[in-house]
Amino acid sequence: MSTDDRADAEYTLGRSEAVELATAWASHRAARIGVRILVLKGPLAHTQGIRAKRTSSDVDILVEPGRSEALISEFGLGGWHERFAPDIPWLIELHSTTLFHARWPIDIDVHHYWPGFLVDRQAAFETMWVDREQHELAGVSVFTPDALTASLVLALHSLRRPASEDHAGDIPNLVAKLRRLSLDNLPALMTDRARLLGATQTSRPFLVALGADVAEELNPDDDLRLWKLNALARGHTRAWAAAISNAPLRKKPVYLIRAVLPSPREMRGLHPELAPGITGLVRGYWRRLGSGGRELTKAALQWARRSGRADV
């Protein structure tokens, strides 16, 4: 390393420091405009003793219902802007807006709600807010849910897409961490909190691993059914299948074409690994035509069976 390289490294903002500063900044600016936010996951999960220390690649915040627009607008004044997100269907309503800043090595994810908490979103936020904890990051006070709710947040994050993302080991690790905290009646406490948040079924694998006795709901409502379907999904095929299935007959072909052949911009958003230039795009479309068509047909049939629809 040359002297200049050393100087650059010395002054380069690493992700660890960036997460602390951006969390502090987001909390300060939210408070300044009177918007309540809770910091989720990140270094505070380690502080609370529920997750091993790791460097986060973004800041996750949950904003009180109805105030996302005001908050994102405030963050925009500081240079944080929305990252491109492909306009594609989701089994579970899109739950966050990702913001980036040209001078920062991390993103800020503004969550409008936390998937898996199936009670009314205002009620969920109030439950999380009432039991919040105050911590200090970069010398600034920030709020985060208490260890019980924070554990459910982590568990649901892992259980939302266990098939598509590398979350193997998350739940056992979380349970092991919680047991080290030696909280009395932990399974009962956690189940009670999950009940308040409408998460006894969505977080059931976690609660059971913790030692709680939670029976499986055999007649799930729509929200729970979609949660389960989403948990089984690997990509977006099932979401597209649901959208096609629910679309009016005349619009089904449009959805089908968009599913298999998204616009070049969406294609790059969906597959950032594609090589630059036209060659990368063509390869991406070719691969999508090959696997996507087959998967879509299979998923559409599964969706129809699970939802009891016969018009696919």
Next chain:
Amino acid sequence: MSDARREATVRRAPSVAETPRDETVFLLAMDNALCVPVALAGSAAAIWQLIPTMGTTLTHIAEVLSSESGVATVEITAHLRDFVTSLASQGLVLFDAVD
């Protein structure tokens, strides 16, 4: 009234987030229009550590630096004033004028 008592004091701005890494300190003035962090290392970080939240004079900071480095206070003062002024322009410190 002595010169020292007439001198303006400098203090950290109230809304500054701060986090260290090794010998570097990363700062963020949270009320600035743009959200851009500042990195201070070496003597710049040392000076930052000498600026309290309650305020002190540049003379006092220069005297501390002089005693630590052996460089004459008068030599330090001009550079110190420029540096702290740049911190003020970035919203990291405030000067409090005396009556």
